[in-house]
Amino acid sequence: MSTGAVGRAYPRLEGREKVTGTARYAVEYPVDGITYGWAVPSAVVRGRITRVDTSEALASPGVLAVLHHGNAPRLAPGPEPELWLLQEPTVHYRGQYVAVVVATSLEAAREGARLVRIDYDAASHSTVLTDDHPGLYQPDHVNPSYPTDTAEGDFDAGYAAAPVRVDVTYRTPAYHNNPMEPHATTAQWHDGRLLVHDSNQGASSVRATLAELFEVSPESVRVVAEHVGGGFGSKGYAKAAVVLTALAARHVDRPVKLALTRQQIFGPIGYRTPTIQRVRLASDADGRLTAICHDAISQTSTIREFAEQTAVYTRSMYAAPHRRTTHRLVRLDVPTPFWMRAPGECPGAYALESAMDELAIAVGIDPVELRIRNDTEVDPDQGRPFTSRNLVTCLREGAQRFGWADRDPTPRARRDGRWLVGTGVAGSSYPARARPSSARATARPDGSFLVQINATDIGTGARTAIWQVAADALGVPPERVEIHIGDSILPTAPVAGGSMGTASWSWAVIRAAQALREKLRDGGPPTGEVTAEADTADEVGGQPALPRYAYGAHFVEVRVDADTGEVRLNRMLGVFAAGRVVNPTTARSQLIGGMTMGLSMALHEEGLLDERYGDWVNHDLATYHITGCADVESIEAYWLDERDDELNPAGVKGIGEIGIVGAAAAVANAVHHATGVRIRELPIRLDKLIGVSDLA
Amino acid sequence: MQGGPENTTTIDERHSSRVTFEVNGEPRQVTLDNRTTLLDTLREHLDLTGAKKGCDHGQCGSCTVLLDGRRVKSCLVFAVTVDGRSVVSVEGLAGPDELSPLQAAFIAHDAFQCGYCTPGQLCSARGMLDEVSRGWPSAVTDDLNTPAELTDAEIRERMAGNLCRCAAYPHIVAAVRETATSS
Numbered sequence: 001m002s003t004g005a006v007g008r009a010y011p012r013l014e015g016r017e018k019v020t021g022t023a024r025y026a027v028e029y030p031v032d033g034i035t036y037g038w039a040v041p042s043a044v045v046r047g048r049i050t051r052v053d054t055s056e057a058l059a060s061p062g063v064l065a066v067l068h069h070g071n072a073p074r075l076a077p078g079p080e081p082e083l084w085l086l087q088e089p090t091v092h093y094r095g096q097y098v099a100v101v102v103a104t105s106l107e108a109a110r111e112g113a114r115l116v117r118i119d120y121d122a123a124s125h126s127t128v129l130t131d132d133h134p135g136l137y138q139p140d141h142v143n144p145s146y147p148t149d150t151a152e153g154d155f156d157a158g159y160a161a162a163p164v165r166v167d168v169t170y171r172t173p174a175y176h177n178n179p180m181e182p183h184a185t186t187a188q189w190h191d192g193r194l195l196v197h198d199s200n201q202g203a204s205s206v207r208a209t210l211a212e213l214f215e216v217s218p219e220s221v222r223v224v225a226e227h228v229g230g231g232f233g234s235k236g237y238a239k240a241a242v243v244l245t246a247l248a249a250r251h252v253d254r255p256v257k258l259a260l261t262r263q264q265i266f267g268p269i270g271y272r273t274p275t276i277q278r279v280r281l282a283s284d285a286d287g288r289l290t291a292i293c294h295d296a297i298s299q300t301s302t303i304r305e306f307a308e309q310t311a312v313y314t315r316s317m318y319a320a321p322h323r324r325t326t327h328r329l330v331r332l333d334v335p336t337p338f339w340m341r342a343p344g345e346c347p348g349a350y351a352l353e354s355a356m357d358e359l360a361i362a363v364g365i366d367p368v369e370l371r372i373r374n375d376t377e378v379d380p381d382q383g384r385p386f387t388s389r390n391l392v393t394c395l396r397e398g399a400q401r402f403g404w405a406d407r408d409p410t411p412r413a414r415r416d417g418r419w420l421v422g423t424g425v426a427g428s429s430y431p432a433r434a435r436p437s438s439a440r441a442t443a444r445p446d447g448s449f450l451v452q453i454n455a456t457d458i459g460t461g462a463r464t465a466i467w468q469v470a471a472d473a474l475g476v477p478p479e480r481v482e483i484h485i486g487d488s489i490l491p492t493a494p495v496a497g498g499s500m501g502t503a504s505w506s507w508a509v510i511r512a513a514q515a516l517r518e519k520l521r522d523g524g525p526p527t528g529e530v531t532a533e534a535d536t537a538d539e540v541g542g543q544p545a546l547p548r549y550a551y552g553a554h555f556v557e558v559r560v561d562a563d564t565g566e567v568r569l570n571r572m573l574g575v576f577a578a579g580r581v582v583n584p585t586t587a588r589s590q591l592i593g594g595m596t597m598g599l600s601m602a603l604h605e606e607g608l609l610d611e612r613y614g615d616w617v618n619h620d621l622a623t624y625h626i627t628g629c630a631d632v633e634s635i636e637a638y639w640l641d642e643r644d645d646e647l648n649p650a651g652v653k654g655i656g657e658i659g660i661v662g663a664a665a666a667v668a669n670a671v672h673h674a675t676g677v678r679i680r681e682l683p684i685r686l687d688k689l690i691g692v693s694d695l696a
Numbered sequence: 697m698q699g700g701p702e703n704t705t706t707i708d709e710r711h712s713s714r715v716t717f718e719v720n721g722e723p724r725q726v727t728l729d730n731r732t733t734l735l736d737t738l739r740e741h742l743d744l745t746g747a748k749k750g751c752d753h754g755q756c757g758s759c760t761v762l763l764d765g766r767r768v769k770s771c772l773v774f775a776v777t778v779d780g781r782s783v784v785s786v787e788g789l790a791g792p793d794e795l796s797p798l799q800a801a802f803i804a805h806d807a808f809q810c811g812y813c814t815p816g817q818l819c820s821a822r823g824m825l826d827e828v829s830r831g832w833p834s835a836v837t838d839d840l841n842t843p844a845e846l847t848d849a850e851i852r853e854r855m856a857g858n859l860c861r862c863a864a865y866p867h868i869v870a871a872v873r874e875t876a877t878s879s
Contacts, residue, residue: 015803018811019795019818021746021786028745061708106740107731180750180758180812180861229748229812230861262751459810459862585806589864593809596863621755621859629865630856633849 005468005478006650009585013464013483014227014457023227026184026199027257034186035064037248037258038109039240040099040116041268042091045125045614046333049089049098053117057101060115062108065252068099068118073250075213075243081303082336083213083243091120092303093335094615095267100244102252125333127614129299131169131276133330136297142307142327143344149326150315150381155280158291158322162282166359170279170351171681174607174616175272176265176624177340179458181229183269184259185245193220194249198242201231202495204454207488209238210246226486228458232597233339235458236497239269266619270338271607273298273308277351282322287363287370289320294352297328301336305329308337309344313661314352316547317429319376333614339497341597342657345430346664350601350682353426353665357672361409367425367669368395368404368553379547387548387646390577391427394553394640398425398575401638402555411676419559421570422674428552428662432579432653433500436537438491439508441474441516443530449474449481451512454490455505460656461586462501468582469506469650473513491533499550499654502582506650507536546646550653552576554595554666560674565689567603567671571634574663577642579653587655591637594659600627601660602667606683717778719744720788728775735759735770738785746786746815750859757858760816760823761785767823786815789822797879798822801871809862817858821872824854828876846876 017023042049054066072086085097101112126135139148159165179199186197194214200206203223211218223242228235241260249256260269275298282291296310311325340346360367375392378385399405407423408414414421439453451470457463463485471478484490494504511534519532557570574595581587604625607616618624637659647653664682671689672678679688716725719742726741735752738744738761747770750758754772761770762784770783790796798821801807808814828850831843836853844850851869860868 011803011806014811015808016795018808018814019786019799019802020790021744021815023811024745025748025812028739030743061711105729105732106736107729111731178861180756180810180859181748182750228810230810232861259749262753262755459808459812461809586809589806589809589862589867592866593863596865597861600863620753621751622753626859626861627863627865628856628859629868630852632863632865633852635866 003471003475003477005471006580006582010464010468010583012461012586013467025181025227025229026197027186027259029186029197031186031188031255033254035102035104035252035254035256036106036109037245037256038101038113039097039244039258039260039264040101040113041095041264042098043118044091044120044122045094045127047091047120047122049091049118050121051119052099056117057112057115060108060112062104063101063112064104065102066099066112066116067248067251072247076215078209078212080209083209083238083240085240085243086247093301093333094613095335097240097244097268100248102248102256125614127332127334127609128611129274129276129297129330129332131297135330136328139305139307139327139329142309142312146309146312151324153322155291155293155322155324159280159282159293162290163285164283164359164362166281166355166362168279168355168358168680170277170354172275172347172350173682174274174609175340175601175605176607177232177234177271178626179230179232179234182260182262182265183235183239183241185242186255186257187245187249188255189250192216194246195222196242196246197224199228200225200235200238201228201456201458201497202236203456203486203488204492205495206238206242210242213243214246223488224486225456228456231458232341233343233497234270236339236495262621263619266607266616267335270336272340272343273337275308275310275347277310279351279355281355281359283359283363287360287365287373289318289374291322292318292320293324295326296348299332299334299337300329301334302331304336306337310348313345313348313429315381316379316549317352317427318374319380323380341594342430342661345657345661349428349662350664353662354668357424357669358678366409368399371395371427382547384547387546388642388644389549389551390640390642391429391551394551394575394577397638398553398555398573401575402573404555411673416559418562420562420674421557421559422670422672423555423557424666424669424673426554426662426666426669428554428658429549430499430658430661432503432548432550432647433498434503434507434540434648435494435500436535436540437493437504437508438533438535439512440491440531440533441512443516443520443526445526445528447480449476450484451481451509452484452490453505453509454488454493455485455501456496457485458496460496460501460590461583462496462505464586465502465582466505466509470509470513473510474517499656499658502652503648503650503654506652507540507648508534510649511536548647550576550578550658552658552662554663556666556670558667558670558674560671560689565686567684569599569631569633572599573636574659575638576658577640578655578658579642579644579647580651581639582650582652588637590655591659592635594657595635595637595663596627596632598660598663599667601682602664603683713776715775715779717780718782720784730776732775733771734773734775734778734783737775738770744785744787748812748815750813757820758813758816760820760858762819762823765826767820786818789818798871798875801875805867805871807864807867807871809864813858813860817860817868820855820858825876848873
């Protein structure tokens, strides 16, 4: 008895709070007796702290304490070495937080941090990823649990025998998530119980980690994340800010708020690893792929293995009889890389979808047609049919909307005044997964309902989407439903990440609503509150392992200044097949947000590492460029009306990452079409274009 | 357990100032450490947390407020310099329980996602529309002798100082355009 809330465009439930400034983020809750923490990063890359001199800092007005490895409260050595902060004199990477100053004001804390003197024994370091690094090794698996290497057929023989071959290497730099709200926490200890207001993507897992680190019961930890100023993966698990703040609050026995500075979040809270990717494609004279190989190299740290699944995209995207993928890692003296929007798929698709463009040119067929020709209904990796695969429909509809049909493939053949104009296309795909969740639904005597689940809305529109799903599942108009999320006292739920939030949360909400309706049916009209809970662990765990994917196609037109090499986006258009779309308003925003981040990756973003200091030198928003308002002239997202009964009760595939996957390749392919210059090392800066071509 | 003895030293009179200024139409008086920025004054001393701290270096625009009607990045303004002046933050863009047309347009066009840059976008847009009404040109204005027409290119350029990592840019432009044309 759906009331039709799902599929309808609703404005965000918290919109009013956000436009009036009353939505409170992690360090915006008024707390009596609050103090301020300021983190101190290490000044060496690798080494050992030999002395911490806090005298000057402690003498500075307002400073209450300086925490460091010699005096900080002890943490349990948990499963996450990155979070074992202020526990040891060892420095693993530059920027590691080695001290925290607590003071009665922000100004005093900042000044105190400046006055902390730390001496180090510095050791030599290695911080630059190269394809011949002596430390290259084969990890046991890649994230989250994929095989490191795969092979079917005989790639070498298949490749050697093919009439058309492409052998190209692409490089991507370090990318920094840069949510607009830096990682920030307010922490309070009361009678051995910890309350944190924290900026994260999943309060349930943060609570579990804090309980483990501080060796207290999960019930004595409460994590509130009502409003979160973006995450893009970087707030996926408990991160340094929440640990440092909780340590500081315990140490000074007062509430503490600590926000990492913009400069401090370039690295220590995670970043997208640089990659070096060699892609080899072979086809027959008609462009039918016969051999595919994708060899990916990325970096991890010395304290934890993080193996970006860069080549996994290539395993299931296009078919060929001879196939091979490999991943190699190097342990460098760097902060551990972490999730950034579509980890694995995003850099991997940049390489494969760029190589497909190069193959299309080598074969002499249209790049849309090349992808259609190599479509497959059966997952080449698993050998089973996809539950649904609408890549071709996305390509065709996109081509039609974009006006691709009469495209002249000749590079550098269109001029508009001083601008060279070109168009590019790329495919996109991202797995559609779900994780176990729990939820609670309550019927109130006045006819209204309360739905509770510890989901997190980091800007995705999750709060609104779950509310719509709940209304339909309860069979009531959404106006009668109240939704509570973003607090670990609510039923446990998984992280907002991996494009599986809505799938996972709505599953539990639907089951709780169904259980509640059963109860109400049995008991007649309620006189008091009636509550039902659901936990989908068994159901999700018992789901058959089928290849479930969302798909998309990106179309891009750029113009390139023939004199300066400046690249401007004329228009970007994406068509996606992502299952059911719960809320067209917030879905469109998610998709264009992902596409824009892909544009940003292609043209603007680049973490520039200085090997002498083992750190990124452009660690602020003036020098680490992200796409701004003036860079986005026209961007459109469309989606297919897709039904897939093998997904989850809400029928959603997730839309948080599909928008970024392939987007950078479409931009790079358009730049090639405009200029005839193939840049295989992102970002496509004007100096690279002007350096290798006689543009004028 | 304390790492050192309780530090009872406080900021003395030489390093603090009494600042009197108007915030969202109300007179306010605060005694502040001279190092305090306008942004931290609003957030930490007046519980006006609408203005956001995204970078604290004037690079992201999240802290934008109106100072005597003109948009400023409040993280770059020392509070002692606003004595006797007037500040409007996002909390003052409309009366209590009201929305300004711009705020309503932001909701209608879904011109934000996480919402963290939004107060800065709104104050910036308000200030920008006033600049346009005064005939101020921007970097993309072709003819400096006639008042600029508020094209999308003008809006994009004039709003380029406010970063949005969620990338709600086209919706921000649409909301500003609608507000400009209906007022």
